[in-house]
Amino acid sequence: MKQGQKVLLGVSGGIAAYKACALTSKLVQRGYDVKVIMTEGATQFVNPLTFQALSRNPVYTDAFDEKNPEKIAHIDLADWADTIILAPATAHLLGRVASGLADDMLTTTLLATTAKVYVAPAMNVHMYDHPSVKTNLKTLEGYGYHFIEPGDGYLACGYVGKGRLEEPERIIEVIEQHQSKEQPLAGKKVLVTAGPTIEVVDAVRYFTNHSSGKMGFAIAEVARQLGAEVTLVTGPVQLDEPVGVEVINVTSAKDMYDAVTKQFNEQHIVIKAAAVADYRPKKQHSRKMKKQDDDLMIEMERTDDILKTLGKLKTDQYLVGFAAETDKLLEYGQGKLERKNLDAIVINDISEEQNGFKSDTNAVHVLTNKGFNKAIPLKSKHEIASQLFSIFIGEMSGDGS
Template sequence: MLQGKTILLGVTGGIAAYKAATLVSRLTQAGARVDVIMTEGAARFITPLALQTLSRRPVYTDTFDEQNPAVVSHIDLADRADAVVIAPATANLIAKLAHGLADDMLSTTLLATTAPLLIAPAMNVHMYAHPATAHNMRVLEERGARYVEPGEGQLACGYVGKGRLAEPEAILFALERLLGRRQLLAGKRVLVTAGGTVERIDPVRYLTNDSSGRMGFAIAEAARDMGAQVTLVAARTQAQPPTGVELIRAETAEAMAEAVLQRYAQMEIVVKAAAVADYRPVQRHAQKLKKTEERLVVELERTTDILAELGRRKRGQYLVGFAAETNDVERHALDKLKRKNCDLLVANNVAEAGAGFHGETNIVQLYDGGGLVASWPLLSKREVAERLMQEIAARLPAGAAGARGDEGGALE
């Protein structure tokens, strides 16, 4: 898995920096090309010469020490990396990365790279448990960073607890898993919908729903991190959309239907996580309605059922639907799966604590034509997204050629 890969290793200033020597050695023996960036603090614990000798590559410590006039070093390193590992990662480096600070060679390079990021924290037990550190780690995880959990035991500071740098073998294993995950959907074309559509009554009033877009965004991120070419069609959302995907905004149900159906024929996987309005006002007023009578009647009409239309037009695409329910989840899910011609359906009870629209977690069940496939407990939406995309990847036929034909096109 590591043969021929370029691994960018960031080493920060903690006593565990000495383990970086073993990690560099293991990576090099596995066939990786290792570029090392050390912070000033790291160089006080282990010399750049030691890591240069083991990697047989220059070690970078200073943003302004440009060793090759043909390139800007921190951009070149950021672009070349197949993966980035920070080991050890101090609380300070984690905080800088979470807040986008770039005041040295390592933090500047990290801000410039789009490669997958693996972080191996190492610090005092109280620093690791501090709310600020926990918050910063959550922020980075939401952006796609992965962690190698620190071990528990005697720390250099004298405390006993969680904060020891994971062993080099554990970091290597986690890196191989991270890179292996990126091959699951390599080259696949994936379309994801997210958020809640908006149906206008007048310029200041509209009908919508509670969808935040977080689940759809997490799915798009997971597909991207597994090597897919991702198109994300998003309605109204309350979260930051992921980078590295094609983002298309579609506010209304009809706009989303047109955007999705225009691209459907070119896709191999479609995950429709958006909460699309079933009805829209028959009349959309050009000016704000004034308060007059005691009652106001708004007549509604059906919108296009996007998932049903996708199921009808399906020509080799793997189609995944979502069902947000408040009762009889299994019955409604299996009925929707069949009626909409889905390959897989993700259902949840939004009345259940932790499974609603606005939070960072979800509790879901997966169904296919044979019934219940999996039931996952309370998990972060990112973890749900990763499990879902892994499940989809495992179900794709080996060597699938993908979607074909001319069944797409704009909605008529």
């Protein structure tokens, strides 16, 4: 976090709410602009006037209390915040947020924001260890939320163990360290393509491929976590849209070509992970073709080569291609790297079951035009994406990887 950054503090109803007062004060002292949302339960522990005095801003407690008739308060706050901190985050709040509920000012704002969210849980040690709480934490992690682990110590319930809200100084320290180390792409624009394309034959038939979009979506999610402004151009997939990412949905190879070339000039990094059709039917029928007794011949024509076009258009963009191969991986990958004027190419052997389009794991080989050559063994696609960005960022900075 940088001085002057806008911090929205969400306080829920636990005894640890008193620590949120100290957290508010310390954030203000460090130069942050702080606004506070309190749940109804939180107001039973701390008076809203306390947070108003400490933050020097209005405190929000009621989703129906519109202080400015020209603005919708929860939307305005959601857009205003650079960073959101939930402290303390009770088991009840975690459950509501993980379920996507919007039944008060805090949960409604959380659904509407694209800001980075940090969660500092606080609850009884057995509650924190309950399977439902663990499930909710895992769900929120999947949404891109970050967690500040509760400390060990004496709890208000009399137990001694894990569940105590981390100290305010430590909460700020963890967030500042995370944002300073984990956002090397802050201020950068990243374009990612993902998924298959669909090429229409007639009113009911089309050609496509097995791409699930999982690798491209993982790359977009990691780019956003690293601080980039991310645009994801995706063909038809069955995946949830990444939080905080601009998504452009396309269908055909031509749709993707048009969307990508339109966005290309303003990007810093372009990663083309989509499996785009190389051919499409030369003629598309608006009505269903009826079955004939004889064999059917469909004449195909080449689609525009998106990656080759970008290689010709690029100025200072870092351009990455993907190659799904079944044999001669390095030979074909190196050829594509040179032929299409890429900065890097990521090659994966789709003949291996765990590396296939629809799997959650992948194993890849990375080649760059600077001679970098590295195999990344089988990992989750999210982990692969993180390692790829380590390589790309190192290459762009000239520091290696």
